[in-house]
Amino acid sequence: MKDRISHICDALFAAPVFADIGCDHGYMALHMLKNHLCERAYISDISSGSLKKAQALLADYIAEGKCIPVVANGLEGIKEPCDLVLIAGMGGEEIVSILAKFPLPRRFVLQPMKSSEKVRRFLLSRGAKIERDCTFSEEKRTVKYYDLIVGAAEGGDVYSEREFRYGRDNLNGVSPCPFLDMMRGEREKIASRLTRQEMSAPNREKLLKELSEKENIIDEIERYLQSRG
Ligand SMILES: C[S@@+](CC[C@H](N)C(=O)[O-])C[C@H]1O[C@@H](n2cnc3c(N)ncnc32)[C@H](O)[C@@H]1O
Structure with a gap:
């Protein structure tokens, strides 16, 4: 079973100038450089303490320029246009504000820890094209x-309300399985x-609505998987 960082590395692709924003440990830039996927990698972090970890890991590549x-x-510190930007391990609101x-x-490759819906809405409001939008498990x-x-x-995209909420590839059968497990x-x-819990009538109603929405989604994915055999 792959861990979170391996999943993110697998989603990265060749790009001459790469930047990892909020790089912390620097593993993703190491993956890009070691596999000759980029010519130059910016490693950026708001915390000099965090950046030091990446600097130690990537010292040889830093020395080579x-x-x-x-x-x-x-x-803010990236002084040239980047072909690929990674922002991972932060909340969706922070990713949007960046x-x-x-x-x-x-x-771009983004891995929000929460509030993914805000990220999707922001990207589409800016005319972006979302090429892959899925849940993975660790x-x-x-x-x-x-x-x-x-x-x-560039490219633009139109999402349904459900796609904004849950991620397109989780619903369209491209990548249903981890998401289905999460929904269950x-x-x-x-x-x-x-x-088990005592709760007010409005809270119960809200939860019942949420349950019914999730049950519908689970049914749809299960039916889709059955039809695929
Ligand atoms: C939880 S770590 C994630 C590290 C790595 N990206 C990953 O996915 O494993 C979040 C990192 O983002 C940095 N960070 C938070 N807000 C930031 C910002 N606005 N600009 C740059 N770095 C930021 C933090 O200092 C921390 O090192």
Whole structure:
């Protein structure tokens, strides 16, 4: 079972100038450089303490001029157009606030820890094309689920309300399985809250509505998987 960082690395692709914003450990830039996927990698973090970890990991590439460390807020320290920008492991609101200050990067890979819907809405409001939008799972002591959004600044896209909320590829059969497991888990949690917890009538109604929405989605995906055999 792959971990979160391996999933993100697998979503990266060849790009002459790459930037990892909020790089912390620097593993993703190492993946890009080691596999000759980029000519230059910017590693940027708002925290000099975090950046030091990446600088230690990538010291040889920094010495060769192939890796450029920057302490900066978001994209502020990147002094040339990037072909691919990665922002991973941050909340969706933080990702939006970083992207909103500049023209969108030509291509991007985003891995929000929460509020993915806000990221999707922001990207489409800026005319971006979302090329991949799915949930993946990481199994360590417990199973965790993360969203991954890959796209391009140009091309435009139209999403339904459900796609904004849940991610297009989770619903269209491109990548249904981790998402289906997550939905089943959420269904169990809601069902158990409804049986165990005292709550006001409006709260119960809200939860029942949420349960029914998730059940519909689960049914649709299950039917789709059955039809595929
Ligand atoms: C949880 S770590 C994620 C590290 C790595 N990107 C990953 O996915 O494993 C978040 C990193 O983002 C940095 N960070 C948070 N806000 C930032 C911002 N506005 N600009 C640049 N870096 C930021 C933090 O200092 C931290 O090192």
